[in-house]
Amino acid sequence: MKVVQYQNFGKSIESIPNSKGNIDMQMFFSVYELDNGKTICLETIKYFNEEKSEFEWGEFSDCVKHNCIYLEHFKFGDEFHEWFDKTPKWTPETKWPNSDEEALVINFYENKIKVSEN
Numbered sequence: 001m002k003v004v005q006y007q008n009f010g011k012s013i014e015s016i017p018n019s020k021g022n023i024d025m026q027m028f029f030s031v032y033e034l035d036n037g038k039t040i041c042l043e044t045i046k047y048f049n050e051e052k053s054e055f056e057w058g059e060f061s062d063c064v065k066h067n068c069i070y071l072e073h074f075k076f077g078d079e080f081h082e083w084f085d086k087t088p089k090w091t092p093e094t095k096w097p098n099s100d101e102e103a104l105v106i107n108f109y110e111n112k113i114k115v116s117e118n
Contacts (some may be wrong), residue, residue, distance in 0.1 A: 001100060006032045009080045011046075024048040029084070030113060031074055032105050039106050040076050041095050043067040044114070057114075066104045066109070070095040071080050074085060 008030040015025035026046045033039050044066055046055040059065050072082055106112070 001104055002035050003104065004033045005076060006030060006108070007076050008113050012058075012080045012084070022048060029080065030109060031071060031076070032108065033076070034101060034104065036101075038097065038101060039071045040101060041069050041071050041074075042105050042109055044109070051104055053098050066102075066106050068097050070097060 010028055010030075011026050013027040014023045016023075018024050018032045024047060028044045028046070030042050031039060032042065043060075045058050045060055046059040048054070049056050057065065060067055071083075071087070073086075096102075
C-alpha cells in the first residue's frame with residue numbers, strides 16, 4: 001500500500017485569542033489518497049508554550065498526536081475551507097482508517113511534510 005497523491009493544507013485553523021490576546025493553538029491538515037482507493041484526512045495540533053514563547057507539537061484531548069478519518073467527498077485541488085466547512089463533524093457514522101492505513105499516512109506526514117512545518 002502507498003500514497004498516490006496528497007494535499008497539504010498546513011496550518012489551517014487557529015484558536016481565538018485567549019484572555020491575553022494570544023493565539024494558543026494551531027491545527028494542521030493534510031489529505032491523502034491511497035492506492036486502495038481510500039482518502040484519509042490527517043490532523044495535527046500545536047500549542048503555544050508561554051515559557052519558551054513558541055508553538056510546540058502536542059496531543060489532542062484524547063491523548064493522540066494525529067487524528068485520521070476517511071473522507072468521502074474530497075476533490076484534490078480544493079481550498080481548505082471549500083471542503084472543511086462542508087465536511088460533517090465526527091458522528092457515530094464517522095469511518096476510521098485501519099491501523100495499516102493510519103500508520104502509512106502518519107509515516108508519510110512525519111517524514112515528508114511535518115519536517116517543513118517546524
